Amino acid sequence: MQSFNYSLFNLLIVLSSLQIRQFTEACSCALSHPQDAYCNSDIVIRAKVVGKKLLKDGPFGTMRYTIKQMKMYKGFNKMQHVQHIYTDASESLCGVKFDINKYQYLITGRVYEGKVYTGLCNFNQKWERLxxxxxxxxxxxxxxxxxxxxxxxxxxxxxxxxxxxxxxxxxxxxxxxxxxxxxxxxxxxxxxxxxxxxxxxxxxxxxxxxxxxx
Structure with a gap:
């Protein structure tokens, strides 16, 4: 009985580790040249992130960043001005984190139902690093x-x-x-x-x- 419990315990550990591994490796992005990132995006802007709010939709939620748009390079046919950027709250699901009131960012993303979504697989970079x-x-x-x-x-x-x-x-x-x-x-x-x-x-x-x- 003790041997059975020990085996069962080991099995649970293995299953848990596999689940954790799958969770942490859930976000996988193919490398892309910045030109491809630009051409394949609906929206390309330079902006400063001035606030954030966690929206409790779905199991991990969505992070809504409030931005101050400095310049739009692509996307005039989608919207004239971007006020919010949406991304998964979890980085393991390709959510991206922006610093608040620190940097200007180049942000690329897709428009869905009037909202701009971005993630780790998009090209998002501090402007000063370009x-x-x-x-x-x-x-x-x-x-x-x-x-x-x-x-x-x-x-x-x-x-x-x-x-x-x-x-x-x-x-x-x-x-x-x-x-x-x-x-x-x-x-x-x-x-x-x-x-x-x-x-x-x-x-x-x-x-x-x-x-x-x-």
């Missing part, structure tokens, strides 16, 4: 490449298979977002119809950057 090239991309350059496809390369050899692809190799050494291509390049369609990595400043960029934020 590179100059990323800020230029968000202001103007990324939208020029939304018809291009950024193709991740995880293992060599890698090849592009169509003229609208740019080969993204950051994962070979930098593991995604901190990589050189992520921070300094955009995949832009050229006049010949081909897409290629671009870092320089065109006449269109010069006109746009003069009117954008540092």
């Amino acid at each position: 590179s100059t090239s990323q800020k230029k991309g968000i202001n103007h350059r990324y939208q020029l490449g939304c018809s291009c496809r950024i193709k991740p390369c995880h293992y060599l050899p890698c090849f592009v298979t169509s003229k609208n692809e740019c080969l993204w190799t950051d994962m070979l050494s930098y593991f995604g977002h901190p990589g050189y291509q992520s921070r300094h390049y955009a995949c832009i369609q050229q006049k010949e119809g081909y897409c290629s990595w671009y870092r320089g400043m065109s006449s269109r960029d010069k006109t746009t950057i003069n009117a954008t934020d540092p």
Whole structure:
């Protein structure tokens, strides 16, 4: 009987550990280039988070952040001004945490039933941590490449298979977002119809950057 109880106890421990592991690993996101994050989002804004409130809907609730929108880069066709950002209250379910009254953030997200939702799988970053090239991309350059496809390369050899692809190799050494291509390049369609990595400043960029934020 004692042996049975001991075995049952061990079984419960194993099951509990598996449940905890599944819970903590519930949020899994594929790496994406900031340009893809921009192109695949309904809303892209720069904002300061000024308040938060836990809404008790669902088992873990939803966190509603109140924001002060500084600038909208994408999403005018969805809404003119964003006042609240919604995310899962639990980080294990891909909820994202923002500091209150500390930083300006770049926030990307989706619009559902008139509300903006974001999470760990979206590209959310402190504005001050973005590179100059990323800020230029968000202001103007990324939208020029939304018809291009950024193709991740995880293992060599890698090849592009169509003229609208740019080969993204950051994962070979930098593991995604901190990589050189992520921070300094955009995949832009050229006049010949081909897409290629671009870092320089065109006449269109010069006109746009003069009117954008540092």
